Amino acid sequence: MGDVVTAEAGTRALLCECAGTMGRNLDFDVLERELAAPAVTVERRAMWCGREAKGRLVELLELGDAAGRLLLVGCSSDFAARRLQGLTDRGLRLESADIREGCSWVHGDAREAVTDKALRIAEAAIRFPARQQRRVAPRPSANRVAVVGGGVAGAQAAVELARMGHPVDLLERRPFIGGRATAIGAVFPTGDCGPCLPATAAQSGVRKCLYRNVALDHPNLRIRRRTTVQSVSGRAGDFTVQVRGLPEMVGDECIDCGLCEEACPVPGPGGQPTAIAGEAYDGRVLRSIDLDSCTFCGACAQVCPVDAIELTPAAELEELHVGAVVIATGCEPAPGHLVTHLGYGRSHVMTQVELAKKLDSWQEQSWQGRAPARHLVMIQCAGSRDQRRLPYCSRLCCMIAIKHAIRLRELFPEMRVTICFQELRTPGARDETWYLAARRAGVEFVRGSPAAVQIDGDGRPLIELEDIGAAELRRLRPDLVVLSTGLVPAEESVEVARLVGAPLDGDGFVAQLDAKNRTTETRADGVFVCGSASGPKTIAECITDAAAAAARVHDYLTSGGRQDVCAATVDAAACVGCGACVDACPFGALGLVDREAGTLRPAGVRPDAQVAVVDADVCRGCGICAASCPELAITHALDDETLLSRLRLVAGGVESPVVGFTCAECAAATFNLSGQRRDRYPERVRLIELPCLGRLSALHLVEAARLGASGVFLAGCVEGRCHYQRGDTSAAEQVILARDLVTQMGRVMPIEQWHLCAVDHTGIGHRLRSFCDRVDEPQAGATARFAAADGARGSASPVGTR
C-alpha cells in the first residue's frame, strides 16, 4: 500500500496561455489574479510545453514534494501527457484543468463569460482535488506458469513460455499430450497428421514429430500427464494450484511388447477394448491404465516380461505456486442428443468424428475394392446455428466435411458423396482451394438443410430437403448419413474456469477480456486463455493464439503491476453490510467479512452483521461500488463531497446550465478531439470528468437538478464497451432512478446517456448544440420529444410546472 498524497505544500497552478491561442476569449490577467490564494501559487507562462518552460518543470520535478501539487491550467490531460511525456516518464506528476479543449477553443468571443467558466474549471480542480495514491499494485511474485490442457494450444503455449525463461507446468488430464489433434488423423490445411510438436531446442522453426521425437524436452518444462486441477487459491500473480496426479503404473522399463493388452480382461472406457491401452506417443507406443475401469486384478503385471507394471492406485496431491494460469482446455464434439432429430443414434447415421475414426479402417476396404456405401450424405450445421441447440457457428465443420469428402472420393471413386449445407464457410488461408479441390474430386454440393432425417422401413435413411440452388424439393436415399456436429466447450474448461474465477461467455466458452484486442486474457487477473477453450479454432489458429497468450503471460509476469490506482475504501462506521457493492463490482474486488468486535457501526446494525471490504490490489478505481452503495459508505478517489463541490462550482455562474458528465476514456477522447477541431458549443455546457460513468449515482443527478440545470447528459463509452465493463449499465440504472425522482419532485430536467467513441468527435459539437436547443424548447414539447427519444421509458408524463 502506498500513502495517500496530501497537498501540504499547497498547489502550484501552472497557468498556460497556449502560445496566445486562448487570448481571444480568455482574460489571463483575471485568471492569474483570481486563482492566487494563500495555499495556491500561480506561475503563468506563454507556453508550458516550450523548451524554456520544460527547464522549469525539471526544476519542479527535482524539488519533489516541496514543489507542491502541480496542476496545469491549460490543455486537456491527454494532450499534456503527450506533450510532456518525457517528463512524466521521469516521474513528474501533473494534473490538468482543461481550459483549452473544454473551454476557450470551443466557445465564442464572450470574453467575460468564457473567462468565468475557465476560472470555475481551474478552481474546481485546485480546491477539490481527487485523492491521489502513489502505490503500485504488487507484481506477480511467482515466475512459474501453470498451463492447463496439453493439446495443441497448451503444448505450444508451454513451450513458448519455457523458451522465454519461465518454469512451466503443463497439466494434462489424459496420459498423452497432443489433445484432440492426435485423434483426427490427417488435418487441413496441410493434409498431414495433426500435431507437430513445437521445437523446444535450438532449431527453432523446425517441425518435430509428436510420434517420433522425444516429446517436449525443454529444461524449464515439466509435463504432468494424468494430472487434473483440484483447487486454486491465492491472489492474481501468486496462485496456489493444487493438482492431483494419477500414478503412471507403467514404468520406463516397458518394451512395447503389448502382452499386457492381450492379457487384460476388463473393457476400457468409450469402446476401448481393454483397460490398458497404448497410443503412439513420444517415439513409441506408450501404454497406460485407465483407473476408472481397472479392477487391479494384476493380469497385466503377471504377463509383463520386464516387470514394468506396478499397480499402485494412490493418487498424488501436489501444490504448485504459480504467477499465472493459462487455460488451454479446448473444446469437444457436441453430444449426440443435440442431433437426434437428424437420426443420430440410429444405424447408418454417424458424426464426422466417428467417420474420421472409420476412415482409417476403410483404407483397407478400398484396396479390396469394396465401398462401405454407394451414396453418402453429409449434413452441415447439424445442431449448430440453431437457437434451440448450439446458437453459434463452430467454424471448423465445413472444412472437416470437405476434407473427409475429398478423402472418401479418393478412397472410393465410385461412391457418391453429397454435402448439404446452408452456407459453406471457408475463410481460412488456402481453404478455398480445398473447396475447389472437392468440386474437382466430384463431391456434390446441395444448398439446403433438411429439418429431419427419417428412417424408412428397410432401416435406410430418407432425407427430404429443399434444394435452394435448383429451387426444387429433393429426396435423397443415402446408405450413410454423416452429421457435421458443432463443437462445445470441454467439460474441464468449465471446471477450471470456475476454479480460477474466470467467467464464461454466453455459449459456455471461457470469456475473453475483450473480443477485439485482449483475446488471450480472461476477466480474472492473471488468468489467460488460448486455443479452443475460448471458441472453436483450427490447429493453425490455436498455435498462433497460444503464442500470443504466451507473450501476454510473459509481459504480465515481467512488467510491473498497475500503477497509481487509488482504491476505493469502505467506511465501516457507515456500511450496513447489504452487499450491493459486492454484486456491483465488475472485478470482484469487494467482499463481505465479519465485523471486528468493538468497531463503530451504523445505528440499527447488529453487532454480528458483516461489513464490506475492498481488495486494493484488485480495485481499478471505477467507482461503480460507490454509486451502488445505498448508504454512501464507500469513498472513491473522487468522493461524493468532492464531486458535488466540483459540480456546484462548475455549474454555477450561468443561467440554466447544461451539465455533462464525461468518462475519462472514450468520451474524454471524443471531447478532446472535438475541442482540437474547435467545434463550438454554448458556454453553458459544463463538463465534469469522471473516471467512469459508473461513478455517477442518482444523488449527483438530483444535485444537478437543484443547481437549476436545464439538462444533463452522460457521455461514456460505446454500449457494452465500457472500460470498466459495467460502468455504463450502472449509470443507466442511476439515470432511471434519478429521472423518475426528479419528475416526481415536479421538475423537468431531461437526462440523456450518450455512447461515444473517438470517431464521433466530428459530430459531438452539433450534438451538444442541438441538445442545448432541445432543452430550451417549451416544456410540453420537450418532454414529449425526450420521452420519444428514450423509447424504453415512456412514463415520464405527469410533469409539473417549472
Added chain:
Amino acid sequence: MPLSARGRRIAGDLRGATPGVSPGVLGCEVVRHDELCVGCGRCVSACPTGAMRQDEWFDPAQLFSAPAGTGRGALAAALRRIARHQPSGPFRVPDRVRTFRRILFSADLCAGCGACVRACPTGAVEASPVPVGDAEVAARGLVPAGVGT
C-alpha cells in the same frame, strides 16, 4: 401451506426449527420497518415461505422516511431541496435496478421462523417471539425455538 424444498433446506439450518413443519408454528411475529430498509433483498432470499417478496416498484416515500445521517437520508434531503410538491407514489423500475426496490411482506404466508431477521443487515426486520406454552410445545412435538433473537 407446505414448505418448498428450498424452504425446508433453509428452515433446516435454523436453530430449533424442524424441517417440514407447517408455517405459523415457529413462534415469532415479524414486523418490518420500511424506513430502515435499503432494499438489498437479503430477507427475500432467506425467506423459506415466500412471505418476503421484492417487487418491481420503487417508493420515494420510503426514501423520505429514512433517518437523517444515513446515506439514504442524504439522497432524501437532496430530493427535498428540489421538491416542488410531494412525490406522487411508487414508480416502476426495471429489473436490473436493485437497490431501494420495495420489499413486500405478506404476514399470512409468514412461518415466523425469523430467518429474515437474521438476514437483514440494517435491522429493518424485527421479530418478537410469541410465547408458546411448554405443554403446547410438547403437544406439537417441537423444540422451543431460539429463533428470532
